Amino acid sequence: MQGHSTYTPGTAFERWLDRRLPIVGLVHSSFVSFPTPKNLNYFWTFGAILSAMLVWQILTGIMLAMHYTPNDALAFASVEHIMRDVNYGWLLRYGHANGASMFFIAVYVHMFRGLYYGSYKEPREVLWLLGMIIFLLMMATGFMGYVLPWGQMSFWGATVITSLFGAIPVVGQSIVTWLWGGFSVGDPTLNRFFSLHYLLPFMIAGVVVLHVWALHVVGQNNPTGVEPKSTEDTVPFTPYATLKDIFATSVFFVFFAWFIFYIPNYLGDPDNYVEANRLATPAHIVPEWYFLPFYAILRSIPDKLGGVICMFGAIVMLFAVPWLDTSKVRSANYRPLYRWFFWILVIVAIGLGWLGAQEPKDWYVFISRLLTAYYFIHFLVILPLLGLIETPKPLPPSISEAVLAKTGQQAHA
Amino acid sequence: MATSTPDLADPSRRDFLYIATGAVGVVGAGALAWPFIDQMNPDASALALSSIEVDISAIQPGQIVTVQWRGKPVFIRNRTDKEMQDVKAVPLGDLKDPQADAARVKKGHENLLIVVGVCTHLGCIPLGHQGEYEGWFCPCHGSVYDPSGRIRKGPAPLNLEVPAYSFLSEKVVKIG
Numbered sequence: 292m293q294g295h296s297t298y299t300p301g302t303a304f305e306r307w308l309d310r311r312l313p314i315v316g317l318v319h320s321s322f323v324s325f326p327t328p329k330n331l332n333y334f335w336t337f338g339a340i341l342s343a344m345l346v347w348q349i350l351t352g353i354m355l356a357m358h359y360t361p362n363d364a365l366a367f368a369s370v371e372h373i374m375r376d377v378n379y380g381w382l383l384r385y386g387h388a389n390g391a392s393m394f395f396i397a398v399y400v401h402m403f404r405g406l407y408y409g410s411y412k413e414p415r416e417v418l419w420l421l422g423m424i425i426f427l428l429m430m431a432t433g434f435m436g437y438v439l440p441w442g443q444m445s446f447w448g449a450t451v452i453t454s455l456f457g458a459i460p461v462v463g464q465s466i467v468t469w470l471w472g473g474f475s476v477g478d479p480t481l482n483r484f485f486s487l488h489y490l491l492p493f494m495i496a497g498v499v500v501l502h503v504w505a506l507h508v509v510g511q512n513n514p515t516g517v518e519p520k521s522t523e524d525t526v527p528f529t530p531y532a533t534l535k536d537i538f539a540t541s542v543f544f545v546f547f548a549w550f551i552f553y554i555p556n557y558l559g560d561p562d563n564y565v566e567a568n569r570l571a572t573p574a575h576i577v578p579e580w581y582f583l584p585f586y587a588i589l590r591s592i593p594d595k596l597g598g599v600i601c602m603f604g605a606i607v608m609l610f611a612v613p614w615l616d617t618s619k620v621r622s623a624n625y626r627p628l629y630r631w632f633f634w635i636l637v638i639v640a641i642g643l644g645w646l647g648a649q650e651p652k653d654w655y656v657f658i659s660r661l662l663t664a665y666y667f668i669h670f671l672v673i674l675p676l677l678g679l680i681e682t683p684k685p686l687p688p689s690i691s692e693a694v695l696a697k698t699g700q701q702a703h704a
Numbered sequence: 705m706a707t708s709t710p711d712l713a714d715p716s717r718r719d720f721l722y723i724a725t726g727a728v729g730v731v732g733a734g735a736l737a738w739p740f741i742d743q744m745n746p747d748a749s750a751l752a753l754s755s756i757e758v759d760i761s762a763i764q765p766g767q768i769v770t771v772q773w774r775g776k777p778v779f780i781r782n783r784t785d786k787e788m789q790d791v792k793a794v795p796l797g798d799l800k801d802p803q804a805d806a807a808r809v810k811k812g813h814e815n816l817l818i819v820v821g822v823c824t825h826l827g828c829i830p831l832g833h834q835g836e837y838e839g840w841f842c843p844c845h846g847s848v849y850d851p852s853g854r855i856r857k858g859p860a861p862l863n864l865e866v867p868a869y870s871f872l873s874e875k876v877v878k879i880g
């Protein structure tokens with residue numbers, strides 16, 4: 292689906308450059324003349340929102356790093372110094388801390404969009420895999436970033452998560468000691484986390500380039516899941532997608548601004564305003580909200596190694612989704628059964644997230660086990676079986692006809 | 705064999721050179737990778753903080769004192785007679801990580817239990833005198849330990865670790 296470039300170098304300079312580095316033509320064919328299905332809804336704007344969030348995190352992060360000190364005796368005070376003394380430091384820090392949450396809101400919408408519309412299916416498997424790699428890198432970046440302010444949750448979150456590797460038989464404890472650079476989380480740990488927290492976003496940027504490249508080879512999926520068949524079905528990326536993306540990103544940033552300016556600590560944990568104390572664990576350890584569903588899975592298993600395997604398994608399993616789903620029909624709009632199971636999965640994921648924040652007592656543990664089991668059954672049993680037993684609704688012959696049928700109906704109603 | 709017609713089917717001197725060069729390259733990359741990996745292990749200054757001395761004479765029966773060793777808490781518990789009787793009465797078969805209480809203390813000082821205060825599940829610090837056996841309870845994911853520091857319930861796989869220690873005198877213990 293690579294858009295045939297309609298670009299012709301205009302000025303003498305462009306002609307000179309085009310023979311040496313055809314970069315203007317590349318940008319033109321990818322972001323101007325690139326054919327976009329004309330029926331895309333607002334769920335397709337989250338890619339642009341994610342790109343904007345990545346740029347925002349890198350910008351605010353680099354500025355924070357100009358004032359932050361990665362040392363266990365000074366880190367906590369340096370973040371308070373950013374908040375109180377540095378000009379607009381509060382804006383940078385609240386922007387960066389809430390930015391991470393916004394980044395994850397956007398990525399979860401983006402991923403569930405993919406699950407609903409079957410965007411991972413042939414020929415978009417590599418696109419999905421690259422997306423999963425970005426998701427893993429984001430989780431690592433978010434986790435290590437949260438350690439930097441060196442509050443109680445930073446310290447104990449780091450202890451619990453790094454200790455997960457201790458569940459590996461035989462070499463586990465050596466790996467944990469190696470990760471820590473000591474016999475517990477400490478200054479060496481903080482230093483290396485800062486180094487990696489600075490590095491990983493740029494690796495994400497690199498994988499994003501591959502992700503967009505893969506997207507532009509196979510083209511975008513769309514709400515019908517039917518590939519564009521003629522120029523009737525598409526519109527050029529600019530101005531249609533460009534403006535829609537800018538509009539959606541602006542609305543998203545208004546939502547984001549509400550957090551920064553009105554409820555900057557809503558998504559944070561008050562315990563992280565207490566400096567790290569290696570001799571006292573907070574009464575109730577919770578990770579950042581975006582890790583809660585996986586944390587609930589970890590806690591629901593009453594065995595150390597088993598819990599760790601299930602937690603990582605819950606993430607790694609998503610890599611296999613293109614091969615677990617046996618249905619040839621992409622969009623859930625034409626899959627009457629899958630559609631139900633999709634929404635059940637959404638509720639289960641949110642339910643696990645809620646449970647991950649509760650204390651592991653009484654019936655919470657039981658419900659966590661139930662939902663954990665369902666999560667795995669969804670991907671390992673329901674997804675493969677549905678494709679075999681479900682009768683999909685008839686697909687529209689083309690995107691244009693689907694659009695016309697819909698607007699035609701509305702005109703009659 | 706001085707002809708210039710290469711025989712592709714036969715392993716030649718050239719194949720040998722390719723493989724040998726590749727092998728040297730791999731060994732070289734491996735040799736360089738080790739310093740890159742090992743720089744993250746505990747450094748000399750972390751290894752140097754290896755032992756501490758603690759005065760135990762003031763610890764009352766029933767009391768737990770927490771000291772810091774290698775950046776970790778260590779619990780020193782002066783156990784009551786009842787606590788000692790309770791832990792001795794537990795059949796080893798009931799334990800997840802079977803170990804007799806006698807193997808976790810020093811002869812002549814059976815009342816004194818010294819354990820690393822790090823939950824063997826995921827590293828939180830358990831709370832003393834809590835949980836079903838009034839040993840320790842870990843607030844993070846609910847592991848329960850008895851007054852011998854042995855795991856009785858919950859996700860932790862092992863007993864609280866007993867560090868290497870020795871009595872320098874009746875009053876002073878050296879940990880590490």
Ligand code: HEM
Pocket residue numbers: 345348349350351352353354355356359370384387388390391394429432433434436437438439440488489491492493495559
């Ligand atoms: C993928 C993009 C990124 C994500 C998801 C992310 C996430 C986070 C999070 C969750 C925190 C903890 C905030 C808090 O509670 O205070 C943090 C802190 C920090 N990050 Fe990032 N970050 C990203 C990119 C960067 C970059 C590129 C830098 C550049 C050096 C950076 C530098 C910092 C610094 C210095 C802190 C400590 C100050 C603070 O706690 O606010 N970050 N990051």
Ligand code: FES
Pocket residue numbers: 823824825826827828842843844845846847858859860
């Ligand atoms: S860390 Fe103690 S129960 Fe998990």
